[in-house]
Amino acid sequence: MKEELALFYQIFTTTKDAIERFMSMLDPVIEHAKDDHERLYYHHIYEEEEQRLSRLDVLIPLINKFQTEKEEKDFSPNNNEFNRLLQELNLEKFGLHNFVEHLDLALFSFTDEERSTLLNKLRADAYEGYQYVKEKLAAINERFDHDYVDPHAHHDEHHDHLAAPGTPPAANEPNKRRGFTVGSLI
Amino acid sequence: MKEELALFYQIFTTTKDAIERFMSMLDPVIEHAKDDHERLYYHHIYEEEEQRLSRLDVLIPLINKFQTEKEEKDFSPNNNEFNRLLQELNLEKFGLHNFVEHLDLALFSFTDEERSTLLNKLRADAYEGYQYVKEKLAAINERFDHDYVDPHAHHDEHHDHLAAPGTPPAANEPNKRRGFTVGSLI
Numbered sequence: 001m002k003e004e005l006a007l008f009y010q011i012f013t014t015t016k017d018a019i020e021r022f023m024s025m026l027d028p029v030i031e032h033a034k035d036d037h038e039r040l041y042y043h044h045i046y047e048e049e050e051q052r053l054s055r056l057d058v059l060i061p062l063i064n065k066f067q068t069e070k071e072e073k074d075f076s077p078n079n080n081e082f083n084r085l086l087q088e089l090n091l092e093k094f095g096l097h098n099f100v101e102h103l104d105l106a107l108f109s110f111t112d113e114e115r116s117t118l119l120n121k122l123r124a125d126a127y128e129g130y131q132y133v134k135e136k137l138a139a140i141n142e143r144f145d146h147d148y149v150d151p152h153a154h155h156d157e158h159h160d161h162l163a164a165p166g167t168p169p170a171a172n173e174p175n176k177r178r179g180f181t182v183g184s185l186i
Numbered sequence: 187m188k189e190e191l192a193l194f195y196q197i198f199t200t201t202k203d204a205i206e207r208f209m210s211m212l213d214p215v216i217e218h219a220k221d222d223h224e225r226l227y228y229h230h231i232y233e234e235e236e237q238r239l240s241r242l243d244v245l246i247p248l249i250n251k252f253q254t255e256k257e258e259k260d261f262s263p264n265n266n267e268f269n270r271l272l273q274e275l276n277l278e279k280f281g282l283h284n285f286v287e288h289l290d291l292a293l294f295s296f297t298d299e300e301r302s303t304l305l306n307k308l309r310a311d312a313y314e315g316y317q318y319v320k321e322k323l324a325a326i327n328e329r330f331d332h333d334y335v336d337p338h339a340h341h342d343e344h345h346d347h348l349a350a351p352g353t354p355p356a357a358n359e360p361n362k363r364r365g366f367t368v369g370s371l372i
Contacts, residue, residue: 037294044287080266101230108223
C-alpha cells in the first residue's frame with residue numbers, strides 16, 4: 001500500500017501543477033473571448049478545474065498522512081479515514097479522466113505549437129495518472145473487499161475509449177472507435 | 187435538520203430526473219455531431235452528468251436514511267456518516283452549479299422552442315436547488331461548528347455570478363457583470 005500511496009502522491013502533485021498551468025493558459029482566452037458563448041465555455045472548464053484544485057488541496061495532505069504516519073493496520077475498511085481516502089481517490093480518478101477530456105477539447109482550438117506542445121505533455125501525464133489510479137484502485141478494492149461500493153464502477157468499462165498519448169484527439173471519440181452507441185452508456 | 191433533509195431529498199430527486207432528461211436531449215446530438223470536436227464536446231458534458239447521476243444514486247438513499255432512521259443526536263460531527271453526508275452534499279452543491287452552466291451552454295446551441303423551453307425549466311430548478319443547498323449548507327456548517335473544512339468555501343464567493351432564472355445566459359458572464367478578472371478567481 002505504501003508504494004501505491006507514494007505514486008498517488010506523485011500523480012496528484014503533478015496534476016495539481018498541471019491544473020495551474022492549464023488555468024494560466026485559459027486566463028487570457030477567457031479575457032479575450034470573441035463572444036459570451038466562448039467566454040462561458042472556457043470559464044466553465046476553468047471553474048471545474050478550480051474545484052478539482054480545491055479538492056486536491058485536501059486530498060494530497062491526506063495521502064501524505066497515510067504515507068508517513070499510518071501503518072498497515074490502518075489500511076482497513078474499519079478505519080473511516082481510510083474509507084474516506086479511497087472515496088476521494090475514486091472521485092479524483094474521474095477528475096483525471098475529465099481533465100484529459102478538457103485538454104483534448106483545448107487541443108482542438110489551441111493549435112499553435114507552443115500551446116499544443118504543452119497541452120500534449122499535460123495530457124500524457126494525466127492519461128498515465130488516470131490509468132494508474134484506475135488500475136490500483138480496482139486492485140485495492142478487490143484486496144480489501146470492503147463494504148464501500150464504487151458508485152462509478154459500471155462507468156469505467158466505458159472509459160477505455162480515452163486514446164493513448166500521441167493519438168490525435170479525434171481518435172478519442174467513443175462512437176466511432178468502439179462502435180457502441182451513446183445510449184448504451186446509461 | 188429534518189426539514190432541510192426533506193428539501194435536499196426533493197432537490198436531488200428532481201435534479202436526478204433532470205439529468206436523465208438532459209442526457210436524452212444530448213443523445214441524438216452526439217450521434218449526429220457534425221465533427222469530432224462537437225462530438226467530444228457534448229459527449230464530455232454527457233459523461234460529467236452521468237458521473238453525477240452515479241453519485242446521486244448513493245447520496246439520495248443516504249439523505250433518506252438520515253431523514254427516516256436518524257435522530258437529532260446523530261446529526262453530530264462525531265458521527266462519521268453525518269460528516270460524509272455533509273461532504274457529499276457539498277460536492278453535489280457544485281454538481282448543481284456545474285449543471286446550471288451545462289444547461290446555459292446548451293441554451294446557446296439548442297435555440298428551437300421545444301428544447302429551449304425544457305432547458306430553461308431545468309435551469310430554473312437547478313438554479314433554485316443550488317441556491318438552497320448553498321445557503322443551508324453554510325448555515326449547517328456554522329451551527330455544528332464541526333471540524334470539516336469546506337475546501338470550496340473560497341469558491342462560493344465567486345459563484346454568485348450565476349444569473350437568476352429568466353436572465354439570458356449571456357448575462358451569466360462573470361467578467362462583464364461583476365467586473366472582476368478571471369485571475370482574481372484563483
